[in-house]
Amino acid sequence: MTTVKDTQGRDTASLVNPSAVGLVAVIVAATDGEPRALTVQVEGQARGRSDGLPAGPLVPEHPTLERGLRAWVERQTHQRLGYVEQLYTFGDRDRQGDEAHGLHTLSVAYLALVREVRPGGLAEASWRNWYRYLPWEDFREGRPPALEEIEAKLLAWAGETADPKLRRRREDRLSLTFGLFDGTWNEERVLERYELLFEAGLIPEAQGQSGAACDGAATGQPMAFDHRRVLATAIGRLRGKIKYRPVVFELMPPTFTLFQLQRTVEALSGTNLHKQNFRRLVAQQGLVEETEGVTSGATGRPARLVRFRREVLLERPAPGFRLRPAKRPA
Amino acid sequence: MTTVKDTQGRDTASLVNPSAVGLVAVIVAATDGEPRALTVQVEGQARGRSDGLPAGPLVPEHPTLERGLRAWVERQTHQRLGYVEQLYTFGDRDRQGDEAHGLHTLSVAYLALVREVRPGGLAEASWRNWYRYLPWEDFREGRPPALEEIEAKLLAWAGETADPKLRRRREDRLSLTFGLFDGTWNEERVLERYELLFEAGLIPEAQGQSGAACDGAATGQPMAFDHRRVLATAIGRLRGKIKYRPVVFELMPPTFTLFQLQRTVEALSGTNLHKQNFRRLVAQQGLVEETEGVTSGATGRPARLVRFRREVLLERPAPGFRLRPAKRPA
DNA sequence: GGCACAATGCTCATTTTGAGCATAAGTGAG
DNA sequence: CTCACTTATGCTCAAAATGAGCATTGTGCC
Numbered sequence: 269m270t271t272v273k274d275t276q277g278r279d280t281a282s283l284v285n286p287s288a289v290g291l292v293a294v295i296v297a298a299t300d301g302e303p304r305a306l307t308v309q310v311e312g313q314a315r316g317r318s319d320g321l322p323a324g325p326l327v328p329e330h331p332t333l334e335r336g337l338r339a340w341v342e343r344q345t346h347q348r349l350g351y352v353e354q355l356y357t358f359g360d361r362d363r364q365g366d367e368a369h370g371l372h373t374l375s376v377a378y379l380a381l382v383r384e385v386r387p388g389g390l391a392e393a394s395w396r397n398w399y400r401y402l403p404w405e406d407f408r409e410g411r412p413p414a415l416e417e418i419e420a421k422l423l424a425w426a427g428e429t430a431d432p433k434l435r436r437r438r439e440d441r442l443s444l445t446f447g448l449f450d451g452t453w454n455e456e457r458v459l460e461r462y463e464l465l466f467e468a469g470l471i472p473e474a475q476g477q478s479g480a481a482c483d484g485a486a487t488g489q490p491m492a493f494d495h496r497r498v499l500a501t502a503i504g505r506l507r508g509k510i511k512y513r514p515v516v517f518e519l520m521p522p523t524f525t526l527f528q529l530q531r532t533v534e535a536l537s538g539t540n541l542h543k544q545n546f547r548r549l550v551a552q553q554g555l556v557e558e559t560e561g562v563t564s565g566a567t568g569r570p571a572r573l574v575r576f577r578r579e580v581l582l583e584r585p586a587p588g589f590r591l592r593p594a595k596r597p598a
Numbered sequence: 599m600t601t602v603k604d605t606q607g608r609d610t611a612s613l614v615n616p617s618a619v620g621l622v623a624v625i626v627a628a629t630d631g632e633p634r635a636l637t638v639q640v641e642g643q644a645r646g647r648s649d650g651l652p653a654g655p656l657v658p659e660h661p662t663l664e665r666g667l668r669a670w671v672e673r674q675t676h677q678r679l680g681y682v683e684q685l686y687t688f689g690d691r692d693r694q695g696d697e698a699h700g701l702h703t704l705s706v707a708y709l710a711l712v713r714e715v716r717p718g719g720l721a722e723a724s725w726r727n728w729y730r731y732l733p734w735e736d737f738r739e740g741r742p743p744a745l746e747e748i749e750a751k752l753l754a755w756a757g758e759t760a761d762p763k764l765r766r767r768r769e770d771r772l773s774l775t776f777g778l779f780d781g782t783w784n785e786e787r788v789l790e791r792y793e794l795l796f797e798a799g800l801i802p803e804a805q806g807q808s809g810a811a812c813d814g815a816a817t818g819q820p821m822a823f824d825h826r827r828v829l830a831t832a833i834g835r836l837r838g839k840i841k842y843r844p845v846v847f848e849l850m851p852p853t854f855t856l857f858q859l860q861r862t863v864e865a866l867s868g869t870n871l872h873k874q875n876f877r878r879l880v881a882q883q884g885l886v887e888e889t890e891g892v893t894s895g896a897t898g899r900p901a902r903l904v905r906f907r908r909e910v911l912l913e914r915p916a917p918g919f920r921l922r923p924a925k926r927p928a
Numbered sequence: 929g930g931c932a933c934a935a936t937g938c939t940c941a942t943t944t945t946g947a948g949c950a951t952a953a954g955t956g957a958g
Numbered sequence: 959c960t961c962a963c964t965t966a967t968g969c970t971c972a973a974a975a976t977g978a979g980c981a982t983t984g985t986g987c988c
Contacts, residue, residue: 286616287656289704326617326689333689333704357687357706359656359663374619374663374704376687440912527935545977547936552975568934569984582770857966875946877967882944898965899953 289326291337292377292495294355294502295347297385297395298519301531304385304395305499306345310492319396320492321499323375337378345393351381351518356501358494379502381518398503399538401496403488405458405503406538417486418470419448425468455537458504462497471496507537514555517576523559525571526550555580619656621667622707622825624685624832625677627715627725628849631861634715634725635829636675640822649726650822651829653705667708675723681711681848686831688824709832711848728833729868731826733818735788735833736868747816748800749778755798785867788834792827801826837867844885847906853889855901856880885910 295306310320330336338349355377399406403414426438442448445460465471472490510516526547561573625636640650660666668679685707729736733744756768772778775790802820840846856877891903
């Protein structure tokens with residue numbers, strides 16, 4: 269048996285202190301131009317049932333974490349997972365929402381992208397528009413109305429401290445994440461925004477917070493445990509990733525129009541894009557190839573159906589999309 | 599107490615199956631234009647002692663994983679950690695190198711960037727040029743000689759299978775990761791290259807492999823357990839990150855010249871950059887501001903000393919470097 | 929045929945890159 | 959003291975990538 273000593277000479281081989289480890293999955297699909305996550309019903313947690321992400325224990329039988337995750341998700345939801353990527357491992361003692369046993373609790377979170385939305389193997393599993401939980405993240409229809417109330421409360425939170433340094437720090441964070449003073453918005457900072465709201469006590473999941481939270485319309489629907497945090501992590505990661513890796517195609521049907529593709533990218537990023545430039549980009553990058561088919565039935569000129577060129581995965585820079593927000597006419 | 603049922607109705611609240619969890623740290627510094635990682639001596643493992651990354655158990659006392667990591671690294675190595683980021687959680691059953699106990703073993707790996715290279719609190723800890731372990735990743739002096747031998751062996755590996763589909767897949771991977779047929783090299787695919795070498799049996803750490811591995815000069819010095827894999831993950835992540843976040847500055851002294859900065863970026867990315875364009879980029883992005891000082895003593899015209907503009911962290915796109923490889927004159 | 933509505937094609941002014949040339953300012957040798 | 963050499967800095971120029979729009983082309987519907 270191998271022996272390891274850390275640099276102090278203590279034996280660390282066995283890594284004592286066994287911990288409880290769980291897996292959580294953010295399973296994403298995009299249908300009808302809306303970004304959706306697969307959710308399940310979770311009991312307990314103060315107000316009866318609430319939505320949660322599919323989660324399960326780490327099963328020792330599986331050779332790798334990812335394989336374990338694939339196995340039980342596919343069994344549980346009858347949803348075959350295509351693209352899977354590890355997101356983050358959460359281990360905060362006070363954020364897990366489950367402190368019953370003495371073990372340290374970890375959750376290893378994964379992001380999965382799936383193509384089709386089956387009705388759901390289980391009655392309790394359902395697809396939900398992810399902006400239901402994070403309404404301030406959707407800028408497709410212009411600035412989300414939820415932001416008015418949120419900004420007011422955040423400003424109040426920043427102002428409620430006497431310490432000028434702390435106050436300054438809070439204001440800097442408001443500026444950086446919500447673009448509060450300079451009107452800037454970086455769509456990738458989803459987690460930072462959520463965490464800020466959490467700290468400011470605007471997230472009901474934060475136990476022991478002052479009851480002065482938003483009424484829920486503005487700060488979205490809660491989820492069980494810290495699952496909204498996991499969801500926020502997933503969205504942020506995905507928004508970043510589509511810019512430099514062609515992962516959106518994992519969400520598209522075998523054949524689609526450029527505009528459907530654009531709608532999907534917009535759904536994920538929560539912004540609108542300039543149509544002509546978007547298609548120029550896609551064409552130029554050689555991400556798709558034309559098929560015979562065209563759309564029909566809908567109003568307007570029929571669109572050509574295209575399909576993803578799998579070969580690009582083998583080509584040089586393996587590009588994604590660099591998002592370029594369009595000015596909204598409204 | 600809360601109760602959670604998964605979608606099958608089984609109770610998953612307690613996430614049974616306790617696991618052993620360890621923390622591993624890739625602590626990076628850059629001195630004299632060389633990228634270095636902090637290593638410790640590890641006993642056991644076939645051939646006596648070998649280099650390993652600082653690792654320790656997850657201590658339940660700490661509120662978060664990151665805090666726990668910071669605490670024991672600082673205590674163990676007397677090295678204060680600045681920037682810390684979670685890298686990845688490894689949980690392969692057969693890659694951990696430690697299967698003594700029945701528990702599933704996880705390692706949560708972190709990447710840390712530090713500014714100064716203290717002589718090392720412990721005699722057993724030492725800074726090592728990271729290319730010692732991954733020599734094929736350094737293109738600063740032109741194509742690494744190690745690649746000749748590696749490519750030959752990889753081609754042989756691809757060719758040794760009869761199944762044409764598998765063979766095709768292997769060749770595609772060689773092309774994608776090592777640019778074998780199209781001469782392309784993506785410096786971020788460090789992990790993919792390492793894993794390919796591992797699968798091809800060219801990495802001594804792979805137990806039960808055919809002894810036909812490279813002699814070590816080409817495939818670098820081994821590390822304990824799967825620590826080279828962790829290191830490869832860290833390098834790949836860091837190479838990607840410096841392109842869009844100003845993290846290099848975590849490695850720089852308070853004041854430095856633009857050329858030192860360039861050397862550091864080059865050290866990390868393993869490529870050479872076009873000098874004039876590099877400084878134009880840095881200037882234009884407003885990443886640094888001038889100081890009074892200039893260098894002296896060395897040969898050549900003295901260079902102005904600059905310092906990182908911390909404010910950029912609060913500014914809009916929070917840019918990093920977009921690396922642009924320069925043509926090597928040689 | 930005439931409309932309304934998307935899908936497509938193309939233009940044009942800016943910026944952003946990639947590559948170099950030219951000059952400036954020290955050090956060390958003879 | 960001057961020349962040779964070395965590294966730091968300034969600047970130029972052509973090519974490619976972006977950001978915004980205008981113009982045309984097919985279709986389904988009165």
